[in-house]
Amino acid sequence: MTDASAEEQDVVAERLRFGTGFAESERQRIIERLAGLGRRLLSYPGDAVELRLSVKDRDTPQQRVTLECVLPGTEPLVAHSYEQDLPAALAEVRDELIHHLDRLKTRRDPRRDHPHRP
Template identity: 50%
Template sequence: MSAVQDPATVAKCLRLGAGFSDRERNRIVEQFTTLDARLAGFHADATDMELSVKDREAKGQKVTLECWIAGRQRVVATSTEEDLHAALNDVRDDLRRQLNDAKTRQEPRNNKHLRVNEPPGPVAPTDELAGAGTTDER
C-alpha cells in the first residue's frame, strides 16, 4: 500500500464552527494532534472536520466534532462534559475510536472475499471418540 501524498492533519482539515473563535484554533489544533496519526491515511483534500459547541460554558453545553472523509460515512463525536477542555478531549478520543473501528471493519479479516482460507481437510472419526460416553453396565 502506498503512502498518501498529501495526508490529512487536524491543522489542514479542522474548521471551527459555532461557539469557537479563530484565536482558539492553535490551542485546539495542538490538543487534537493525536488525531493526526489516524487521519494520515486519508488525503487532506478529501477530509473535512468541523468542531462546534452549543450553549458554551452553560450547564447543558454540547461539543460536537464531525468528520467527513470522501467515500465514507460521516463520523460524529459529541460530549456533554461541563468543562470545555474535558469535552474537547472526549470528542477527540471518541472520533479516534470511531475511525479505528471503521478501519477495522474494512480490514481483510472482516471481509470474506479478501480472506485467504485453506479448505478443511477430511476429518476421520477416531475409535476413542466413537465409543466415548457409551457404557452399558447393568
C-alpha cells in the same frame, strides 16, 4: 514537541473548520488538544477529509461539543461531549472520533475476513 506530534498537529490544522461557538484566537490550543487524530488521518488525502468542530450553549450546564469527520465514501463520523469543562470535552470528542476511525479501518481491512489461525 516531537516531530510526530508536530506532524499530527499540522494534519489536524489543515483539516479543521470551526462551526458555531469557537473563535480563531482559540485555534492553536484546540489543535493541540485534537492532535491525536492526526496519525489516523494521515492515510487519507488531505483534500478529502474535513473536521468540523462546534459547541452549543458554551459555558453552561447544557454545553454540547460536536466533532464531525467527513471522509470520502463513508457517512460522516460524529462525536459528542456534554462535559462542562471545555478541555475535557475536546479530549472526549477526540477519543470518541479516534475510536470511530479505528472501527472504520477494522471494517475495511481485508485481513479481517480471514479466519484466525492459532
